[in-house]
Amino acid sequence: APKKVVDAPAPVRAAPANAVAIFGVARQPAATDSAAKLEDTITRRLGSAGDVQFVDLATAFPPPEPQGNPRGDALFDEGRAAYDNLDPDAAAVKFKAAAEAYVQRPGDLRPEKLGETYLFQGASQLLNGDVAGAKAAFTNALLAEPSLTPDAGLFGQDVQRVFSEAQSDLNAQPQGTLVVNTQPQGARVLVRGRDVGTTPLAGAKLAPGRYPVQVVLPGYAPFATYVEVKPSAPTELKTKLGSAPGLSALRDAATKAGTEAAFDADGAPPEVGAIAERLNARYVVLAATFQDKKGRLHGEVQAWDVRTKNRLRGVEVDFGKRDGKGSADYAADQVHTFLTGAALPQGREESKEPLVSSDSVLRKPWFWAAAAGVAAVTAGVVYVATTDRSPGFNPVNGLPGGISF
Template sequence: MASGASAQETPRVYIVSVPMEAGIDAEATRAGAAARAALRGIEGVDWRSPDQRFLGYDDAALGILDRAREQLDAGRQAYLQLELDGAIEQLRGAVENFDAAAVALEDPNDLGQALLFLGASHAFNGQTRDAIEVFRRLHTQMPFIQPDPDTFPPDVVQLYDRARPRDARSPAGIVSIDSNPQGAIAYVDFLARGRTPINVEGLIGGDHVIRVTRPGATPFVETLGVRRRRASTSNAYLVDTPGLEGLADALDEVRDASIETLDEVNPIGRIAGMLEVDKIGVIRVSSAGDGQVTMELLLFDAASGRRLVRGQGTAPTAVGELEASVQRAVSGAFEAALRPSQASDEEQIPAFTDEETPFEQNEEPSGPPEPLIEQWWFWTIIGVVVAGGIAAGIAGGVAAQGPPLGNDPGGQVVFTF
């Protein structure tokens, strides 16, 4: 098993997702991408190195992506302050860098926001033709990202509508995507569509970004021109990174794996070892019908094999709604499970440790048990409920006795979302 991080080290944390049945590979992949986006907002964890290993991109792509996100933040702030020339410069740079780092970009939200604010900045600056060009790309590649009337003025919303391509009402473009080996995940415009070989239909005519990925392999990316009522083809050849051969196979085996504890035979444990992480999360996705999926969220300590978190909930599959549900659940659950506990006014007991805290179940307590509402983890979970709308509970063994989560070998957070 992978060794845990010491109290002084930043713990390496990652999360993957798997479909529990055929036909929902796209939804499961989107859930994983949303979960990894949530990891970026959790302080005090290292998600970068396992992300590079899993998604197959190098340090150069990571640096470009970091710069793009910085430019997006700066450009959005400049737009809100009506510093339009500065906003256009920053946002144009963000779009260029997001495009350049396409191998590492597994969801369209950041690029879509950069395009949205860039188009709005052009519109405010009187550059109508430039604004229409930017908005047309949004219509073509990311029609689900639209200007919110509560955020953008009517002139911007009207210009966005004016930029809609002629075939937007009845898009008929088709892309046929295959790969060697087959069974890779195919993305069109940074949105997962399913496993190869696959035909993706209903595309607006124009340029579309094709991305084909396999865990542990360098992604294949190309921009492909699509014409209305005509099929275009894309063929990807994927090679596993040395040392990560078998990562994709292990991920496929998670569907039937034990979720009680990890060991070196368990595919979840093998994934943790190949990604060199201290904590490994898994989202198992099943169809719930009526445009919904059921998701089971698990978090394990790789060194001990102990399960820290188990949660379950349903979410709509619509683009944006699924992602928001996953991000709320992951942020709340992971922060609750990974947050250090407060043992006293002077001492912090870290949630990450290489050693198990002694836990004698047969030892008589020296006094009455601490009331539920005075235990640190109770208020941690209550904070999750308030912040994320997650109904949470605690495994009974933790409530009755023993050290808090992160030190108790038997403790875990159990919740629904």
Template sequence: MFTARLLLLLALALSVNAEAQSSRRGKKKPAPTKVEPAPEPTPEPVAQPEPPPPPEPPARKVLENGLVVFAVPRASNAEPAATRIQEELTRALAAKPDVELVDLASAFPPPPPASLKEADALYEAGKTEYDNLDPEAAAAKFTAAADAYEKHPGAFKPQRLSKTLVFLGACQLLNGDKQGAKSSFLRALAADPLAQPDSTLFGSDVQAAFRDAQKEFNAQKPGMLAIDSKPSGARVTVRGEDVGVTPLKSVEVHPGRQPVVISLPGHVPYASYPQVASGKTSELKPQLEPLPALVEVRAAAARAASERAFDADTMPPDVATLAEKVGARYVVLAAVQQKKSAQAELQVWDVRTKNRLRGVELKPDSKDPEESTVAAADQVHGFLTGRPVAGPSSPSKLPPLVKKPWFWAAVVGGAAVVTGGILYATQDRRGNGGPLGPISGMPGLGF
């Protein structure tokens, strides 16, 4: 009886335990609740700032008394005479201490120099090959780099070219080409006579070969460069050093290729690498190409110096255009003709007051001092400074009626003065600079 009861209790305990196990297995752990992130607020559109407008070109600075001279040929056969007259008249006016000539170099800035990035990259590639003990590949890179440097004499960097050629010579020496190495060292010295191979980069064999080349270079007789240009008066630099203006008959230089740059305001700089032989003279006579801006200004000057414009009673629009483009107040125009000899008629406009000096004659080859360039410059100078400008012979060419003060009082409506045989109209007292102000521009009176 006791045993049966014990077995019943045991069976009941086992049954309860199994139910508890079954209950635990059936109860799953609740999955974590997925929390959706709160939607981010839509940002308000931010107004993008307007891109800044492209910078406007700087306004041309008008000098207080800036003056520019343009000599215009009336026919193609007068072009050489026009160039000569413009140069001589500009020099004569520049000699006046109170005349301010317009700087055409600022009015017509030259194009930026060419980039040397390609040459620099080839030079660095050559150094890499040289450091990797591949003198043949390095020589090819240095040769290309030297050619790239010499391609742009206007951006000439003598030290860069010289270093490139020293490396090239060192590569050629390693390749057994002693003659080629000497030639490269001579070229390096021609580019920079103070060149020396870096002792930390090159061994004693390169140093010795370079010294031999240097002795030969120093023993050579110098060569000469004869340099001219059309137009003349251009600035010349050789190896980056200023040597004067064209024409230049004898510029002494070291033998070898010499970088020459010829520049003239308003023209494309001319650059060349002429070969100069020891004891010989090499010539350069380039025709300088005008910049588009100068071509435009010359066209305006040609229209302003036409017969119709010279005879006009008012200032032609082309005069104002020309003055604005170069930043001048006074515009000197010389209409040039070539007959038996060169001759020119000058007019000068003051674009601020619209006053004009007219009828000035210039014959550069005449023996008459009153027709010389200096005399013409004196008359222009008198107009600029407000002094009487008629030459000694001018009153005798005027009709007697014109010399009478009452004639001017009636015609001009103002006062006239005759002093020392020189007649000129007084300025409008209102100061408005009208067409009948000083040097009023009455047709045919020449002042």
């Protein structure tokens, strides 16, 4: 009898063995900027050590798939049919409407399609004797897709000539500079679908004109708009990125776990285990900042190993210090020592009871409802990292092993 073929289950991507999630948490609105700076310092110091590898949050929060633009595509097809049937009046109207439909949705824009639309619009206008309108359309085509050239098999010499004039005029204009700043920083900036750098972007040189700009950061909702670049002048774009729904819930959970009461408690807040489970993280690091009665800014950093139940605490930050004990760099080094030296004490086996039980709080509706209702301000980005393990060391007492609850 033939053997029964059983479909193999789909492979499951293995999570990093020692993933780290880092949150900057502001306990008061006045401490928001300092929370972002403290988080950035910890992240930068861990990255420079060479034994911590950051993982793109796109794995945990994949960006939405492009939706396309059916309306724009349909209008383009109608314009192309009119153009092929030698009806330039109708073609120009349809191509103009198609371009407007594409422009209205910069997040789903295909620059080459927009450039092609403007090219056909200009060719249609030229057939109607509108040379100025054709030249303007050709300029828009080049701004959308600089590598665009009219196909000699589709367009006559008049189109080739006016298009070349538009290209020469555009190249002769002095370039402008695009400056992009985002909160949080580190977002990729795409102009016409091409990566031009990350924020803070000091300046991308561009010919004067209107450009589709997209700002993308894993864990955050993509931002897209159009920017008018002026000749011989900087044009600045500022935006605060909105969190993706999943990251917003984790931020709320981190805010609740980063309160003074939670830091002072003996046990780990349930939110720490929930965050670790959601991100497949072994470690959770919270960098909380606050303002005292005299208006001075302070910080406190704690870290948890959800596998062994070890904990780093008592790491305080004085933002008035630039180096040495109490500085942000010193706190980052303490975290690094905890992450890379958090082996179990000699003679002790790893705990069999992780912070996240099989009856996880992640599965409890009340948990995420409570997390979503937290009103405190959270600053910064979540980073996921993997660490290399090395012999254990307790950063508090200098003895082998981590810090037990």
